[in-house]
Structures are given as structure tokens and as C-alpha cells.
Amino acid sequence: MYSLSAKQLSSLVKEGKISAVEVTRYFLKRAEAIDPSVKAFLTLFPEKALAKAHAIDEKIKQGKSVGKLAGVPVAIKDNIHIESELTTCASKFLADYKAPFSATAVRRIEEEDGILLGKTNLDEFAMGSSTETSAFFETRNPWNLSCTPGGSSGGSAAAVASRIAPLSIGSDTGGSIRQPASFCGTFGFKPTYGRISRYGLVAFGSSFDQIGPFANYAEDIALMMDVLAGHCPLDSTSIADSKEDFSASLSQGVENMTIGVPRNLLKELDPSLIDLFNNAINEYVKMGVKVVEIDIPLIKYSIPLYYILAIAEASTNLARFDGILFSKRSTKAKTLKEVYEYSKEEGFGKEVKRRILLGTYVLSAGHQDAYYKKAQKVRRLLIEDFKRIFQTCDAVVLPTVPSAAFELGAIKNPLEMYLQDIYTIFANLAGLPAISMPIGLDKNQKPFGLQISSAQMQDAKVLRLSAALEQQLKLQTCPPLFAKEFS
């Protein structure tokens, strides 16, 4: 059953060929067998999941209609609220924080009869590229347990890759969905900024953050977009006409599309990875896609831009965690000032502190113009660059990450870790839709991902290009360790 797509599973459930309870029990069993070694989940909801499955089976028995995700387990990154469950953001600060409401994305999954399976691990407050900054534990890569699954949505990627859950959601501020998708050999999609409501997502960099799905098949990403996209009055950055029939648009073909490849960005890539990339591009050529070489000169400023703007926003957003309202207060604090200082000292990990301090620096008197304002101007120039490119190209194609998954503990230098996002950040800077999809294994049998991005609101085009390549490549994408039944 693990190799079925979410779409297939929900069809079987709807047709009464298998019950939602059987599906849920099956994936809970996989969680029990696999998660002790992968450690993708912070919490699982076996009782609630089975209760919901029973309710769906009951509806089907009574001949009532059921939703698009009928009986399909979905894992939720632990910075997205599920009412009355913990939202820890993998931080000691929020270790006891219970969400007072559900995120719109979660509500939509429930309304379509998806089954909330559990909450997944992440880098603390989504700050990191490896899940190593989680205050609780590291998640492991299902392809190679000594490697990182990537991050920050490492748990959501690993849960889907190891087939503990057919679907999951994560959040992406600079690559936090796409980089782990690449490392774990799954599909991970960051939609256009504003297409999925962020109500109930704990804010990191508000002009960058976007919720998006993980799945093992392009059709499942489209299915999730059918469920998740749509205007939400509770999110002031939610686009009015966000809904679209993504599933139907998959079959429209890619012939005569034009993709742009910025070749000069690939110079330092390992030759075996270049081969995988070129192979994918050749498949597009075979399908009648036109490939042109492009230049994006300002992309080299992505990381400086991100580490000024996103971190400035983060330092502002995280100021609310001050020991007054949310979960944690230091027991040694006697005065109000000490409440702030000791609660933050004890509650935040090193990476979060580093970013708050750096964000405070770029926003402080005397530095704001040189850093923050300057970056906002360069951001506009970068966006204009992309507008020009999308006048002639349907999509920009790049590797998702310059490498395959690295060993846990291998990257100690923060700047080196930040460079993980060198190919992904531009999509957040410009609010573009971008997907990472598996295109094969490197010489060490680790997955490698291709990133396809397009202009704002061209999400369907991105999905169509990924579905076409998936069909052409016909890869086996389940990690060998877990490509078996555990019943």
C-alpha cells in the first residue's frame, strides 16, 4: 500500500475497496516501525486519527459524499497550528504551547477528510537547513540514516519519503520545503506568495513565508494545491483569486514551452550532479520543450538579501516570545526585565539567538539605511530581472541545492549552512512558485532534486512541467530501507 499515491488511496476509500480505518492503521503501523530510526515526528495522534477515519467510513457507509483527501493521512510541520494540540516550533520556548485555533491550511485538510497523523520535526522556529537546530532531536534522512533530511521542514520531508505519510505540509521562507524535498527524494512545492493562507503558521519572515505540500507524486502535489489554495480573509496577504483546478491542468502538456537555464550558476557543481541535471534537461528537449540559456546577474546577492531582510523580519516577529504570553517564563526571573532576558536566554537555541541579534543589528539606528533599506531596493531590482526573464521563458530551471544530503554534524559554520539556500532563495525574494522534484541518485545513492520555478500565479505551469518530467523519468523514489510492507 505504501507505493500508492494519495489520489489512488482516496479513490479506493471512496469506492469502498478499502476503509479509511485500514489505511490509517496501516500508516500508523509504518510510523511505529520506521519512525524510531528516522525520527520525523514530534507527536503522533493515533486515537484522533482513527476516530476521524471511523467517521469517514461511516459517511461512506451512509452514502454521503466525502472530501478530496478521504482517508489519506497527512503530517503537519510543528510550526502550523492544530487546535488544542502542541505547536512547539521545535523550541524549548514553546514546549508547552497549545494552539488555541487551527491554521486555515489544517482546516482545509480536515474539511476534505484528510487524516491528521501527527506533527513533524523542524529546525527551531524553521531556522536552519538540517533539522539539527531542533531543541528536541535531529531527524534522519530515510535514504541514509547518517545524513540530514535537510531543513527546516526536514520532518515533513522524511515522513513522506519514508512513506509514513502519503502527504505532509511544511513552510518555506528561503528553501525550507524544497531543500529537504531534494535531500529526501520527494516532491516539495512552495506556491506563489499569498496563494495558501498563512493564518495559523508561526511567523518567521513575513514577506517570505509560504506554506506548501510534500508528496511522492506530482499528481498529489496538485491534489494538495486543489485543497489548500484559496483566498482566506484571516490572512491579509492572501490573494483574491487563489483557487484553481491544478489537477485538471496537469494533463495540458508542455510542448512548446520555453525553459531558461542559468548555466553560469552551475560551474561549481559536482560532475555527477551536472550529469543528472543535464539528463533532466534532455528529457525536456525530447518532449518538445525549448531550452534557452539565461543570465540572472543579481541572483548572486540572494543570500545577503535574505540574511538582511528575513532576519530583520524574524527579529521583529520573535519579539513576541518574551516570557509574558506564550508558554515559557524563566523561574529565576524576579523583575520584568529579567522575565524577558532569562526567558529568552533559556528558551531560545543558538541559531535563533544569532538571527535575532543579527536582525536587530541590521534594523538598529545607524545601520538601517545601509542594510535594510538597501536590501529592499536590491530586492526590487531582482524582481524586475525575473519579470524580464518570464517575458520570454515559461520557467527557470536549476538544481534545488548545490549538493546531495550531507552527514549530520558536517556543517558547523553558520554561513556555510546559509549557502545551502543559494538556488532557492530567489523564489521567496520574488514571491514565485517553485517546486523541487527528484531526478535521480548521485554516486553515493543519495537523491538529487531539480527546481522548477515560474512567474507569480503560474503555479499550474510549474506543476505541469514537473508532472511531465516525472512521467518521462519513471524513477523508483522509495528509499530501499523502507520499500517494504511493515504489516
Added chain:
Amino acid sequence: MSEFNKETLRHLETLCRVKCTEEEEEMFVENIKTILDYIDRLSEVDTENVKPLYSVLEAVHLPVREDVAKEPMDRQTLLNNAPASTAGMVRVPPVI
């Protein structure tokens, strides 16, 4: 612009009320210096007459919901997450 030292860091700690241990201070000064050196390359870009960008959706219509009063969320549910509360309010140490 990289005259970033322990004094600068301590000033930032005061500004954002994030206290660091001695060991963290040593490490952060070094880290932040390296990061600032790296991000300083932004100054190469000519941004004369460019307006700062505040939203990537500045050309997109974002509807605003009706300004109608709604039932607030249950007070106790919210207070349950506060570390200390009393009589329906959050309790903090004396301010004055």
C-alpha cells in the same frame, strides 16, 4: 562596516533583551563578523533612484475583510498558554 565587537553585541543584547552566555558571545561575535563581511557585498549594487520594495504583491489586489466586530476568542483558552495569570489577566512582576 565590520567593526563588530563584543561591545556591539552586548548593545544588541540590551536592545532585543536576548541574554547570551559568555561562550555564546565569543562565538556570535565571530559568526556575525563573517556574515556581515559576506552581506556587505550588497553595497556593490547601484540602487540610485530605486524605490524600496515592501511587498512582493504590491501590484496584486489583496481584499480586506469587512470591518465588522466579531466574537473574540475565549479568554481562558488564551490565558491557558500564559505562564502566569490571575482573575482573567496575565500576571507579571511589578513594573514600578
